[in-house]
Amino acid sequence: MSLDKATVRRIATLARIEVPDADLGTVAEQLSGIMGWIEQLKEVNTDNVAPMSGGTDLKLPWRKDEVTDGDKVDQVLANAPDGHDGFFTVPKVVE
Amino acid sequence: MTELTSFTIAQARDRLLRKEFSALELTEAHLASMERNKDFNAFITTTPELARERAKASDERIAAGKAGALEGIPLGIKDLFCTEGVMTTAASHILDAFTPRYESTVSQKLRDAGSVMLGKMNLDEFAMGSSNITSYYGPVKNPWKAKGGSNADLVPGGSSGGSSAAVSGHLVMGATGTDTGGSIRQPAAFTGIVGVKPTYGRCSRWGVVAFASSLDQAGPMTRTVRDAAIMLKVMCGHDAKDSTSSQMAVPDFEAVLGQGVKGLRIGIPKEYRPDGLNAEVDALWNKGIGWLQDAGATIVDISLPHTKYALPTYYIVAPAEASSNLARYDGVRFGLRQDGKSLDDMYAKTRAAGFGAEVKRRILIGTYVLSAGYYDAYYLKAQKVRALIAKDFTDAFKKCDAILTPTAPTAAFAIGEKMDDPVAMYLNDVFTVPASLAGIPGASVPAGLTAEGLPLGLQVLTKSWDEETMFRVCQTLEESAQFPTLGAL
Numbered sequence: 001m002s003l004d005k006a007t008v009r010r011i012a013t014l015a016r017i018e019v020p021d022a023d024l025g026t027v028a029e030q031l032s033g034i035m036g037w038i039e040q041l042k043e044v045n046t047d048n049v050a051p052m053s054g055g056t057d058l059k060l061p062w063r064k065d066e067v068t069d070g071d072k073v074d075q076v077l078a079n080a081p082d083g084h085d086g087f088f089t090v091p092k093v094v095e
Numbered sequence: 096m097t098e099l100t101s102f103t104i105a106q107a108r109d110r111l112l113r114k115e116f117s118a119l120e121l122t123e124a125h126l127a128s129m130e131r132n133k134d135f136n137a138f139i140t141t142t143p144e145l146a147r148e149r150a151k152a153s154d155e156r157i158a159a160g161k162a163g164a165l166e167g168i169p170l171g172i173k174d175l176f177c178t179e180g181v182m183t184t185a186a187s188h189i190l191d192a193f194t195p196r197y198e199s200t201v202s203q204k205l206r207d208a209g210s211v212m213l214g215k216m217n218l219d220e221f222a223m224g225s226s227n228i229t230s231y232y233g234p235v236k237n238p239w240k241a242k243g244g245s246n247a248d249l250v251p252g253g254s255s256g257g258s259s260a261a262v263s264g265h266l267v268m269g270a271t272g273t274d275t276g277g278s279i280r281q282p283a284a285f286t287g288i289v290g291v292k293p294t295y296g297r298c299s300r301w302g303v304v305a306f307a308s309s310l311d312q313a314g315p316m317t318r319t320v321r322d323a324a325i326m327l328k329v330m331c332g333h334d335a336k337d338s339t340s341s342q343m344a345v346p347d348f349e350a351v352l353g354q355g356v357k358g359l360r361i362g363i364p365k366e367y368r369p370d371g372l373n374a375e376v377d378a379l380w381n382k383g384i385g386w387l388q389d390a391g392a393t394i395v396d397i398s399l400p401h402t403k404y405a406l407p408t409y410y411i412v413a414p415a416e417a418s419s420n421l422a423r424y425d426g427v428r429f430g431l432r433q434d435g436k437s438l439d440d441m442y443a444k445t446r447a448a449g450f451g452a453e454v455k456r457r458i459l460i461g462t463y464v465l466s467a468g469y470y471d472a473y474y475l476k477a478q479k480v481r482a483l484i485a486k487d488f489t490d491a492f493k494k495c496d497a498i499l500t501p502t503a504p505t506a507a508f509a510i511g512e513k514m515d516d517p518v519a520m521y522l523n524d525v526f527t528v529p530a531s532l533a534g535i536p537g538a539s540v541p542a543g544l545t546a547e548g549l550p551l552g553l554q555v556l557t558k559s560w561d562e563e564t565m566f567r568v569c570q571t572l573e574e575s576a577q578f579p580t581l582g583a584l
Contacts (some may be wrong), residue, residue, distance in 0.1 A: 015462040018447035038407040051478030055295035055309040055534040073195040079429035088427050093438050
C-alpha cells in the first residue's frame with residue numbers, strides 16, 4: 001500500500017496537523033513503509049471471526065445518569081492557554 | 096548515607112517500622128542519588144521539597160503506628176500519571192506547563208499507602224517508543240554500559256525509560272510504568288530490573304494520559320519480584336471512574352511468594368524462536384527453561400500460531416486509538432497554543448508544533464486506518480486478528496499454567512541507533528505486544544547478561560487475573576538467575 005502526497009495531505013487535514021509541502025514526500029514514504037509492512041494481515045483468514053473491540057471481556061458497568069461533579073470553573077480553566085471570564089477562547093469562527 | 100539506597104522496598108519497609116532509620120533519611124539518601132545521577136536525565140520534574148514534606152508525614156504516621164503498605168518508600172512516578180499540583184507533560188511539548196488539579200487513581204493509591212514521590216519520570220513522548228528517544232525532554236541514559244568496546248551511552252528501553260533507569264541506578268526504590276505494547280517489560284529487561292504489566296483492568300486508567308485505551312495498563316517497576324508484588328497490590332483495585340476497571344478482588348500477591356513452581360506446566364511457544372533469533376537470547380531462554388524444570392515444573396511445547404501478526408495488528412489498533420485520544424490536544428483547553436488565521440489553522444499549527452515526529456506519524460496512520468473507505472480493510476481487520484491472537488492464548492492456557500519467553504529480541508542498544516526505520520524500532524516489542532493485545536498479564540525478570548555484560552530479561556505470561564502464578568514463576572527465575580543487580584551509584 002503506497003500513500004501519495006495527496007493522501008498524506010488529506011489525512012493531515014483530517015488529523016488537524018499542518019504538514020509543510022516540502023515534507024509531504026518524506027512523510028508519504030515513511031507511512032507507505034509502515035502500511036506496506038501492515039499489509040501482511042491480509043494473509044490471515046478472518047471469516048466468521050468476531051472483532052475484539054476492547055482489552056477485556058468484562059461487561060461494562062451501568063450507573064445512574066446523574067451529576068456527580070462540577071462547579072469547578074476555575075480549576076477547569078486553570079491550564080487554558082487563553083481563558084477569559086470563565087470561558088475558553090478560540091479564534092473568531094463567525095463573521 | 097549511600098547505603099540506604101541499596102535496600103529493596105521490602106527491606107526498607109521492615110527497617111522503617113523498626114525505626115532503624117527515618118523516612119526522611121531514606122528520602123534524603125535518594126534525593127542525593129538523584130542529584131548525583133542527574134546526567135541520566137531520568138526525571139522530567141523533580142519534587143524534593145514535596146518529598147521531604149511527605150517523608151516527614153510518613154515518620155509521624157510510623158511513630159503513631161499508622162504506617163501504610165509503602166510508608167516512607169521513595170518512588171518515581173512516570174510523567175504520564177496526572178499529579179495534583181505537579182507538572183505533567185507526557186514528555187510532549189504540547190502539554191507545556193500543564194499542571195493537573197487532580198491526582199490519577201494509581202498515584203493517589205500510592206500516596207495513600209504512604210509512599211514518597213521524588214518526581215516525574217522521563218518517557219517516550221505520549222509513551223510512543225521503545226528507547227525513550229522520542230521524549231521532548233531528551234533521551235535517558237541506561238545506567239548499564241557494555242564491557243570493552245565502545246563507551247557509548249545506551250538506551251534504557253521505552254517507553255518507561257526514566258522509570259527503568261532510575262530504579263536500576265538506585266535513584267528511586269520503585270517506579271510506576273505504563274505498558275501499551277511492552278513499555279514496562281522491555282525497559283525492565285534493558286536495565287536489569289523487574290517490570291510487571293498486570294491484567295488489563297487491574298489498575299485504573301483514570302488520570303493517566305491516554306495512548307491506546309484498550310491496551311494501556313499501569314504497573315510497577317522494581318529491583319525485586321517481591322517489591323513488584325508489594326507495589327502492584329497497592330496500585331490495583333476497582334475504580335468507578337474507569338469503566339474498564341475490574342471489580343475482582345485484588346489478591347495479596349506477596350503471599351504467594353515462596354510457593355515455587357512445583358507441579359506447574361510451563362508453555363514454550365515455538366513461534367517465539369524465529370530463525371535468526373539472537374543466540375544469547377536463545378541460550379538464556381533455554382537456561383530459564385532448565386531452571387523451572389529443576390524447580391519441579393513440567394515443560395510443555397505450545398503454539399501461538401498468530402504471533403507474527405501481532406505487531407502489524409498493534410500498529411493499526413494502537414495508532415487508531417491514539418489518533419482519537421490525542422484529538423483533545425487542540426490548543427484550547429491546556430498546554431501549547433500556536434496562533435492561526437482561523438480555528439482550524441490554530442489547531443493545525445498547534446499540533447504541528449506540539450507533537451514530535453513519531454507521535455505525528457502514529458496519529459496520521461491512525462487517522463488513515465479509520466478514514467472512510469479504509470476502516471473495514473484495516474481497523475476492522477486488525478480487531479479480528481486481535482481476536483485470533485487472544486484465542487491463541489486461551490487455547491494455550493488449556494495446556495499450560497504459564498508461558499516463558501524472552502522479553503526483548505536484543506539487549507539495550509546505543510542512543511541514536513535504529514532511528515532511521517520506524518519498523519525496525521517497532522520490532523523491539525515483538526515478544527511483548529501479543530500479550531498486550533490479549534489483555535493478559537506479563538512480567539519481565541532480569542535473568543542474565545550478554546557477553547558484553549548487558550542485562551537480558553525473561554518474560555512470564557499467565558492467563559487473565561492469574562498474576563499469582565506469574566509471581567511464583569518470576570520468583571523462581573529470580574532465585575535461579577542470581578542476577579548481578581547494579582549496586583547503589
